[in-house]
Amino acid sequence: MDMSSQNMIILTMLLPLLAAVLIVLTGKKPNLRDSLSIIASLALLATVLSLLPIVLAGEQPSIILLEIVPGLPIKFVLEPLGMLFACVAALLWPINTLYSIGYMRANKEQHQTRFYICFAIALSSTMGIAMAGNLLTLFIFYELLTLSTYPLVTHTGTDAALKAGRVYLGILLSTSIGFFLLAILWTWHLTGTLDFKAGGILSGKVAGPELIILLFLFVYGIGKAALMPMHRWLPAAMVAPTPVSALLHAVAVVKAGVFSVVKIVVYIFGLDMLTLSDGSDWVLWIAGLTILTASMIALQQDNLKRRLAYSTISQLSYVVLAIFILAPLSTVGAALHIAAHAFGKITLFFAAGSIYTASHKTNISQLNGIGYRMPWTMAAFSIGALSMIGLPPTAGFLSKWYMLMGAFQAEQLIAILIIIASTLLNAAYFIPIIYAAWFKQPTQDSDINHAEAPWPIVLALMSTALLTLLLFFFPDVPLQLAMSLTGAHP
């Protein structure tokens, strides 16, 4: 491996940290501070994209930083799935920064400097998770991400935020310390290594009930994947300002969860081992149950952000479901869904924040006819919603297609039924919003005294809507990354 790609890997984590330092130094000058945030996020995007051709060429650059415990270093390896995740996060950070500037200023939020600092640290942790070369490194950045997002969740400092912060930290830390860490230590005890290796490291080391327990510890230890009943932190986190919900609790944090699950299934257990052992069927059931239950809860929510949060829980379990179908094609679907859902859901959250900023509305029942006053926002919202349902021409169609193909390949009838049923449910809770926005008449006069949100917000949500469409029309690069994960061919 040449030096430059190693430096680039380190740079992906250093750049956001550097940005955090610069934000501290320029905290007194908001314009300078916000410009620096944008520049740093673009620099990160350029760095991540410069690594892309190397990974596409089939290389896996790696770097070892330092050895924490004898035989156990902090190590980064850039493999296709991590590349995909890093690309998604790096692509959305500049857009989100633009959006944040519009949102935070328009809503006159306090402590903006602290907000941007924590945001930058969270992004640095996300990059660390994406590029982690072993479980220990993954765990370090996983915890760092939890801690750096806590001040963002409790940003407003109200009693409600305090309580939500407790739920957030309580669930994420207790699962990670109680289960995830234990699973990691157990794996280390069994195998003497924590490296991510193609084909897994646990094959032949654990079987029967022990395998099921270990799998349980991993799957539930990664609370960020929000598998029921460990999902409560996600709706709680919605007290945060919308840019946080958008990038962190629809993209970085939750995707870090399912990303870790996929990575552990593929590189620690190995698909073959799980297929042979029959020890993983129950996860499929839990994921299916989470998809359906969360969708039904979403159906009952009138608060827009809460509905989106439950939709996120359901969509995350798609990824878990797809990976536990254990077919190569559904793995492709899982990887693609990480990207597809990210673009779609961030658009939806951006739209929710845009509506709040322009009209101070938070509930779906207040949205009658809003499409005519906020045409850009609601157009983007509609695209995002279509992607959630999985209709062409949006990215969501693509990932669902591969999931279904994988399910057919593995003859997992249950998974097929769950995907179909949940698609109907998705439609049931998104179509009414679109319908109300475009076809219903506003009921009160006070509903119509506002216009479109400020331009940075509109620009940001149009970009992510565009990305949702582009991913459908030009899926080559993410598809290639997803396929090289398991060597699948359509």
Place this chain on the structure above:
Amino acid sequence: MIETHLSLLIVVLPLLAAPLVAILPNGRLPWAASTLVSFAVFAMACLQLFSVSTGNIISYELGGWAPPWGIEYRIDAANALVALIVAGIAAITLPYALLSVEKEIPAKQHSLFYSAFMLCLTGLLGITQTGDIFNLFVFLEISSLSTYALIGLGRKRQALTAAYQYLIMGTIGATFFLIGVGLLYAMTGTLNMVDLSERLPALAEHRTIQTAFAFIMVGFALKLALFPLHLWLPNAYTYAPSVITVFLAATATKVAVYVMLRVIFSVFGFSLIEDTPTDEIFLLLCVMGILMMSFYAINQQDSKRLLAYSSVAQIGYMMLGLGFGTVLGVTATMVHLFNHALMKGALFMAVGAIVYRIGSSRIDNMAGLGKHMPWTFAAIIIGGLSLIGVPGTAGFISKWYLVLAAIEQQNWFIVGVILIGSLLAVVYVWKLVETLYFKSANENAHAGIKEAPLMLLVPTWILVLANIYFGLNTELTVGTAEQAVKLLLPGVQ
């Protein structure tokens, strides 16, 4: 010259400094003299650790009398590491002491305070250095008596009661230890630890030896505050002057744990423990201590008392590793010994800085202070994360080895207890963090409160950064601990 007498100088230097400091006029002179001595001792402790880190053993004969007749100082990786903790913490605490002591202790007592501090340092270092079990008792008394005086100097009247309570309990502990030593001497006719370890196996079945063992174990369980013999500790830590709390929390119990290790593994041999139910009793008390004391910590209204109960729980972690008696377990004990000194030192220093500013350690009075004292607040957060065992901090390394040791024993119950203990730590640490960060009901009460002075902040942050450094680089901690364990548990791999 210095190299050959290094082991003795480490003890003698503070011992000689104590009377000198006592006759110095009040003012900053006693402080300056003690600080210089502590720096010198720290440098020597570093040198000493360096020379035994490869597995060497230094044997120093006091006054040229050959052991087992004369007193022998016997240094290996285990006590060199503990001596480094004691000397290092003293060297960091004393600079911190200047302002904190000026605020909390009447000026006319300053030279006596620093003199007692030097004596306490002498005692703790002596315990770690010596290879003679009666000499160990002498140093134990030196450190204990000076500690009682130091605790009694606290700014509240309760400090006297706390000191008295500790005096009673500490004396019982020391007496028990002395009885044990007397019985050993009666049976073997020797007080040298190496000599003892050679003669004891033949007598292991003897009732008197077992009685001696029991007396020594209980005596030191009192000194190290093993649950349920911890009752003196919360009051002592709460009411002692801030500096003394920092110093005691980071060193005194650690030294006692070291003695436990030394007596069990080097003198009696672990087989005696395994043959009796001692190890099961230890594990049971540790488990109860970890869980109950963590719950107690959660319910405290005073930050120093909260951390004190947390200390008792943490002692449970240290003794767990000892109770396993395996290479991994004892390594975990040694590593946690070092790391816990760092985290509790940092936390008590940060709390001391708050006491310096607002004159109270009650949690209610600290609401919303995070805004006014951001650096102190950050120190509490990082120290707290280390206490929880978040990766990237020293506490994570301790927890890593402890859990691994329990998994190796297939003791899933204890694995669960360790992890639950960490979660309880989240709760009590977050109690502090939330108070400092959120509540601002009596915002006006803190008007004009500034960040702590640099003389307090710099030592605090040295320890905070050490928590991060030793969380990422474990060459010194794990490396030395493994070296020490090789000597403590020979033949076991």
